[in-house]
Amino acid sequence: MNPAMSSTDPRGYTVPDGLLRERVILVTGAGRGIGKAAALAFAAHGASVVLLGRNAQQLEDVHATITAAGHPEPAIAVMDLARSLAPAYLDLVEQLRQRYGRLDGLLHNAGILGHRTPIEQYDVATWHEVLHVNLTAPFVLTQLMIPLLRASADASIVFTSSSVGRRGRAYWGAYAVSKFGIEGLAQVLADELQNVSRIRVNCLNPGGTRTRMRRQAYPGEAPEARPEPAAIMAPYLYLMGPDSRGVTGQSFDCQ
């Protein structure tokens, strides 16, 4: 255990050099925002990152940034989590199995906000899409990746939560419900895998962060009021690295 680290609060984690060397970590929504920052941070600490997203150009730009910096070469997985069906998921699993033979980290980061609307008026199609991208797709991806995660000596699954996934707030609709669901999924899975696998499962709430989603949710807020994604990476690195071994079934905050 890194001595600079409090065992219960990863916000003050001092990240050792080469923390993620030899690790293979998949990041969803890796093309921009928090997912991009996480992919860059993981690669900078030695991980081979699998960049998953629906926009190939964005992923290629992240790939180019990582390779230009001399970090391990990432892989790209173009997938629209709102629309992909079983063959696309199975193909991804098979490609990772052939290329790496295992998965050491899985960061479920991709998400959509939907509409900020009262439940009385909430559009049903939007409800379905938000629940699908934010909750059902992470469930399916996790289920299919478990065999590869079991092949790791030390695997970590991180689900992205939100403060409205812990205490409901007016007008957050399907987004809040999806994040409550993610907290529940993480707890159930952590309990199932504890003591019978080397896979740990935790939730991480980034807190208000300067991204497109934050601007969409709070259009009147000054962007400088919130930290850049790169500034909140310590807990992500902690949960993906060996210092969080044995930590499972918990919910953490970045801010």
Ligand code: NDP
């Ligand atoms: P952004 O909207 O900036 O980025 C979301 C990412 O998810 C993008 O890469 C986006 O890709 C991807 N994505 C969305 N839909 C799909 C899809 N159908 N298939 C594949 N990828 C998709 O959001 P943030 O970076 O702010 O949010 C990241 C996570 O953090 C989310 O889970 C969010 O709920 C959570 N969060 C964010 C907070 C904040 O203040 N920013 C606060 C609390 C939680 P594309 O570019 O193609 O749209």
